[in-house]
Amino acid sequence: DAKTTQPPSMDCAEGRAANLPCNHSTISGNEYVYWYRQIHSQGPQYIIHGLKNNETNEMASLIITEDRKSSTLILPHATLRDTAVYYCIVRDSPFGGATNKLIFGTGTLLAVQP
Amino acid sequence: EAGVTQFPSHSVIEKGQTVTLRCDPISGHDNLYWYRRVMGKEIKFLLHFVKESKQDESGMPNNRFLAERTGGTYSTLKVQPAELEDSGVYFCASSLVTGNNEKLFFGSGTQLSVL
Numbered sequence: 131d132a133k134t135t136q137p138p139s140m141d142c143a144e145g146r147a148a149n150l151p152c153n154h155s156t157i158s159g160n161e162y163v164y165w166y167r168q169i170h171s172q173g174p175q176y177i178i179h180g181l182k183n184n185e186t187n188e189m190a191s192l193i194i195t196e197d198r199k200s201s202t203l204i205l206p207h208a209t210l211r212d213t214a215v216y217y218c219i220v221r222d223s224p225f226g227g228a229t230n231k232l233i234f235g236t237g238t239l240l241a242v243q244p
Numbered sequence: 245e246a247g248v249t250q251f252p253s254h255s256v257i258e259k260g261q262t263v264t265l266r267c268d269p270i271s272g273h274d275n276l277y278w279y280r281r282v283m284g285k286e287i288k289f290l291l292h293f294v295k296e297s298k299q300d301e302s303g304m305p306n307n308r309f310l311a312e313r314t315g316g317t318y319s320t321l322k323v324q325p326a327e328l329e330d331s332g333v334y335f336c337a338s339s340l341v342t343g344n345n346e347k348l349f350f351g352s353g354t355q356l357s358v359l
Contacts, residue, residue: 162344173248173335173350174287181344231277231289231300232348 133157133220139239142212148205150238152218155199162221163194164232165203167214174217174234177203208242215239246270248351250336256357262324265354269318269338276319277339277348278311282332293319294342326358 135153142148154163164179178185178192180201185192191204205212215237249268257263269276278290290309291301295316304311308327313319323330333355337348 166348168287171352173337173352174348175350176347179345179347231292231303232279232287233289234279234287236286 133161133233134218134235136216136218136235136238138236139241141241141243142205142208144210144242144244145207148203148208148212148240148242150203150205150216150218150240151200152203153200154218154220157198157220163192163198163201164219164221165190165192165216166219166232166234167216168237169211169214177216179221205240208240210242210244213240213242248336248338248349250334250351250354252354253352254355254357256359257326258359259328260325262322263326263356265321265323265334265336265356267319267321267336267338267351269336270340270349273338273340273349274316275339275342275346276313277337278319278321279335279337279350280332281335282329285332287335290321323356326356328358331356331358 162179162181165177166174168174178190180192194201217234217237219232251266255263274295276293279287281287289303291311292299293313296313310322333353335350335353337350339346339348
């Protein structure tokens with residue numbers, strides 16, 4: 131089962147920041163928070179990941195609370211092409227060659243409105 | 245650089261027939277994954293190759309599914325015989341390294357319809 135909970139849907143106005151919340155209250159110390167998104171009829175796309183520090187890349191920012199029990203993905207200037215299902219995934223760090231497969235939940239459908 | 249490519253993009257078969265899906269990972273990616281989404285459900289892990297070896301096949305639903313990756317390059321996923329509940333979208337993904345900074349690159353998927 132997924133270890134995260136997300137709102138099923140959100141709306142955002144084009145050009146505004148989209149803030150997508152994620153709760154992961156049972157996260158353990160060596161588990162990372164990953165975000166992927168799936169635009170309609172495409173495969174999932176990696177966005178960003180982090181452990182405990184805030185992270186930023188060309189696509190988004192990831193803010194992780196100090197207790198690590200929740201995080202927020204921020205798309206600073208949402209466009210219509212950002213309409214997608216966004217998945218927040220908690221993923222263990224593998225060792226010894228073990229697989230740490232992605233466990234997808236139901237995600238948040240972000241609808242960017244013109 | 246080419247991304248992960250999957251073939252065919254769509255397949256419609258009858259129950260009891262055989263279907264083979266193909267995935268070409270990004271060149272140089274040793275890790276190759278298969279995932280699928282059946283109607284109304286979440287995306288689920290099927291298996292993981294490292295080069296030609298099966299690292300984890302815990303998600304394979306039953307012995308009607310056979311995945312191969314001969315030579316450690318492209319991979320095939322065969323369903324034989326196909327059942328109605330196998331309908332869904334099958335995604336392939338590849339990555340360069342595993343571990344804390346692994347980023348999976350997904351293909352666009354194969355939409356399988358079993359009638």
